[in-house]
Amino acid sequence: MDALGNLLLGFSVALAPVNLFWCFVGVVLGTIVGVLPGLGPAATIAMLLPLTLKMDHTTAIITLAGIFYGARYGGSTTSILLNMPGESSSVATCLDGYQMARQGRAGAALGISAIASFIAGTVGVLGLMLIAPPLARFALRFAPPEYFALMVLGLAMVVFLAGDSMVKALLALLVGLWLATIGTDLFSAESRFTFGQAKLLGGVDFIAATVGIFAIGEVLVNLQSRAGGEIVKLPRGIRNLLPTLQDLKDCRFAFVNGSLIGFFVGALPGAGATVASFLSYGLEKAVSRHPEKFGTGVIEGVAAPEGANNADAGGALVPLLTLGIPGGNTTAILLGGLILWGYKPGPLLIQEHPQLFWGLVASMYVGNVLLLVLNLPLVTLFAQILRLPSHVLHPFIVGISVVGVYSVNNSLFDVWLMALFGLLGYLMRKLDFPAAALILGLVLGDVMERALRQSLMMSQGDLAIFVNRPISATLLAIAAVLLCLPALRWVRAWRSEAVAGEG
Amino acid sequence: MRPGIRDRSGLVAALCLALFGAYVTYVGSNLAYVSDVGPGPGFFPFWIGAGLLFFACYQAIQSMSAPRRQNQSAQPSWRGSGRALAGWLAMALSIFLFGWIGFAASFVLLTIFFIVVIEGRPILPALGIGVALTVIFHVLFVITLGVSLPAGPWGF
Numbered sequence: 115m116d117a118l119g120n121l122l123l124g125f126s127v128a129l130a131p132v133n134l135f136w137c138f139v140g141v142v143l144g145t146i147v148g149v150l151p152g153l154g155p156a157a158t159i160a161m162l163l164p165l166t167l168k169m170d171h172t173t174a175i176i177t178l179a180g181i182f183y184g185a186r187y188g189g190s191t192t193s194i195l196l197n198m199p200g201e202s203s204s205v206a207t208c209l210d211g212y213q214m215a216r217q218g219r220a221g222a223a224l225g226i227s228a229i230a231s232f233i234a235g236t237v238g239v240l241g242l243m244l245i246a247p248p249l250a251r252f253a254l255r256f257a258p259p260e261y262f263a264l265m266v267l268g269l270a271m272v273v274f275l276a277g278d279s280m281v282k283a284l285l286a287l288l289v290g291l292w293l294a295t296i297g298t299d300l301f302s303a304e305s306r307f308t309f310g311q312a313k314l315l316g317g318v319d320f321i322a323a324t325v326g327i328f329a330i331g332e333v334l335v336n337l338q339s340r341a342g343g344e345i346v347k348l349p350r351g352i353r354n355l356l357p358t359l360q361d362l363k364d365c366r367f368a369f370v371n372g373s374l375i376g377f378f379v380g381a382l383p384g385a386g387a388t389v390a391s392f393l394s395y396g397l398e399k400a401v402s403r404h405p406e407k408f409g410t411g412v413i414e415g416v417a418a419p420e421g422a423n424n425a426d427a428g429g430a431l432v433p434l435l436t437l438g439i440p441g442g443n444t445t446a447i448l449l450g451g452l453i454l455w456g457y458k459p460g461p462l463l464i465q466e467h468p469q470l471f472w473g474l475v476a477s478m479y480v481g482n483v484l485l486l487v488l489n490l491p492l493v494t495l496f497a498q499i500l501r502l503p504s505h506v507l508h509p510f511i512v513g514i515s516v517v518g519v520y521s522v523n524n525s526l527f528d529v530w531l532m533a534l535f536g537l538l539g540y541l542m543r544k545l546d547f548p549a550a551a552l553i554l555g556l557v558l559g560d561v562m563e564r565a566l567r568q569s570l571m572m573s574q575g576d577l578a579i580f581v582n583r584p585i586s587a588t589l590l591a592i593a594a595v596l597l598c599l600p601a602l603r604w605v606r607a608w609r610s611e612a613v614a615g616e617g
Numbered sequence: 618m619r620p621g622i623r624d625r626s627g628l629v630a631a632l633c634l635a636l637f638g639a640y641v642t643y644v645g646s647n648l649a650y651v652s653d654v655g656p657g658p659g660f661f662p663f664w665i666g667a668g669l670l671f672f673a674c675y676q677a678i679q680s681m682s683a684p685r686r687q688n689q690s691a692q693p694s695w696r697g698s699g700r701a702l703a704g705w706l707a708m709a710l711s712i713f714l715f716g717w718i719g720f721a722a723s724f725v726l727l728t729i730f731f732i733v734v735i736e737g738r739p740i741l742p743a744l745g746i747g748v749a750l751t752v753i754f755h756v757l758f759v760i761t762l763g764v765s766l767p768a769g770p771w772g773f
Contacts, residue, residue, distance in 0.1 A: 281672050282676065284668070285669065285672050285673060285676065288638075288665055289634075289669070291661075291665050292662070292666075295662050301654070301655075302649065302657060302658045304648060304649075306658055306662060307641075330708075333704070334705055335701065337697075337731075337735055338697030338698060338701045504736070505732045505743075505746075506746055506750075508731055509724075509727065509731050509746070509747070509750055513724055513728075513751075513754055516712070516720075517720075517758050517764065517766065520720075520764075520767075521758065521764040524765060526715060526716060526767065529712050529715070530709075530712060540701060540705070544626070544698070545626055545630045546627075547630075559661075563661045566661075567655050567660070568655075570655045571654050
């Protein structure tokens with residue numbers, strides 16, 4: 115009842131006309147920012163922060179939070195239509211979303227993405243409302259050994275990205291891990307694999323790598339055949355452009371999976387929405403009755419990661435608001451905003467400033483509804499992009515990739531990197547190496563190495579630290595089981611063949 | 618069954634990755650493996666390189682000798698790769714030209730190359746499409762979002 119009463123207070127704040135207006139502005143801006151690769155919510159929030167000093171603080175945090183979770187909605191659009199992840203957390207959406215678009219089901223993919231985002235976003239807000247303080251205390255139990263184990267679990271998802279060849283997937287993963295080592299070593303300040311390039315001291319830009327591998331790589335594959343015309347055939351009629359009731363039924367588990375994994379992983383500072391989306395995708399594939407179809411355009415393969423990366427937004431606000439610990443770049447800037455406005459994020463924020471906290475929570479409900487209402491009608495509009503003939507779409511994709519990557523650091527070097535990764539992405543497709551495994555290694559490698567080295571420092575080199583701690587041991591055990599799955603399947607297949615041979 | 622290399626492209630890729638793995642291991646071993654406070658900067662690269670070398674050799678052996686299974690990928694077709702490579706080279710040249718003639722002019726040239734040379738379409742519509750796309754990018758990114766793009770001697 116206490117929570118309900120507070121929520122009613124929150125809605126009275128969130129539904130005030132001025133807050134409703136700025137919530138709308140925030141989610142629209144966030145969606146636009148999410149669609150365009152290279153322009154992230156962190157940079158947008160940082161640019162708008164000075165303007166918010168003139169606003170009421172509750173209105174300001176509602177606007178900035180709207181940009182934060184609105185970007186998660188937008189990131190899926192280019193992933194599905196152009197195989198170009200708008201946000202790092204949308205990479206997993208490319209795997210099945212783009213394949214659905216190629217089969218003429220772009221509308222269904224965009225629609226289920228919006229619906230999954232709405233459901234998971236609502237779950238994330240519910241979680242924030244009901245279990246924020248105890249969840250934050252649990253998240254504090256995650257030290258470097260637990261983070262290392264979580265990253266190993268994330269890497270174990272390579273089992274579900276492998277396709278026909280596990281060895282090729284492992285090779286791609288290792289290349290991704292190598293890419294993550296490029297730059298300055300955090301502990302010793304030594305440079306690794308920079309080839310004398312000062313621009314590589316900060317590491318490989320993630321956006322350049324993903325846009326190159328996915329978008330440019332795809333353009334190069336399409337250039338091979340001179341088929342021309344539309345890249346995909348779009349069905350006519352609005353009914354054919356939205357998910358069907360059967361699609362919604364098929365995604366029941368994906369909605370739950372994405373919501374829960376996204377929220378809990380989001381509550382862990384530093385874990386990241388990308389990890390959540392890959393974990394959710396992997397779990398969805400593991401429990402599916404047709405796992406072999408994942409990667410070929412399965413709707414659950416869109417719903418799960420999209421749900422996860424939206425629920426993650428709610429989860430990421432848990433440590434920020436209850437402990438004052440930001441989980442990533444965007445929440446770090448939100449923390450800066452809260453401090454600038456004179457608040458002390460921490461255990462007492464909810465009690466001392468209930469209007470701020472509950473106003474924000476209620477506005478996230480409202481924002482999720484606004485995003486669903488905005489995005490579903492826009493599905494048909496966005497899907498029209500695929501009607502462009504290929505000779506227009508290819509330069510369009512290259513142009514937007516170049517501009518998006520250049521805009522991150524105003525650096526032509528990043529654009530060159532993107533081009534190189536584009537060639538790599540093309541070769542990987544030709545030779546059947548899964549690009550998603552490489553991206554997984556690139557995303558998780560840095561955090562994993564840091565966590566491993568910090569853990570071994572804590573234990574003075576004793577590896578038992580990973581098994582003596584219950585959370586870490588549990589996560590590593592799950593990862594070990596996942597990694598043994600291909601071997602188990604091989605044994606079962608060999609036994610079936612042997613029995614069939616005897617028969 | 619005729620013996621021989623089942624997957625020539627896969628073999629070449631595996632050998633390249635094996636060489637790459639050897640390089641990474643070599644560089645990793647030249648960095649400090651351990652430091653005073655724990656694993657050093659060479660620790661991770663060394664094991665990544667070793668892993669690459671091991672799995673690449675395994676993949677190379679598989680490419681040479683494994684019996685063709687039903688679920689094994691077919692040999693990749695390299696027909697049409699010339700068009701893809703030409704597209705990539707044009708893109709690389711375009712990026713090089715950004716610093717000299719600006720984004721707008723080089724992007725128009727790139728669009729003309731894609732449409733006329735690779736897709737085999739007439740030049741005038743290609744020019745129109747190139748200009749239209751450049752204007753759209755300029756309005757959307759430069760004017761609306763304030764992103765600065767490389768400009769040529771004529772200011773855009």
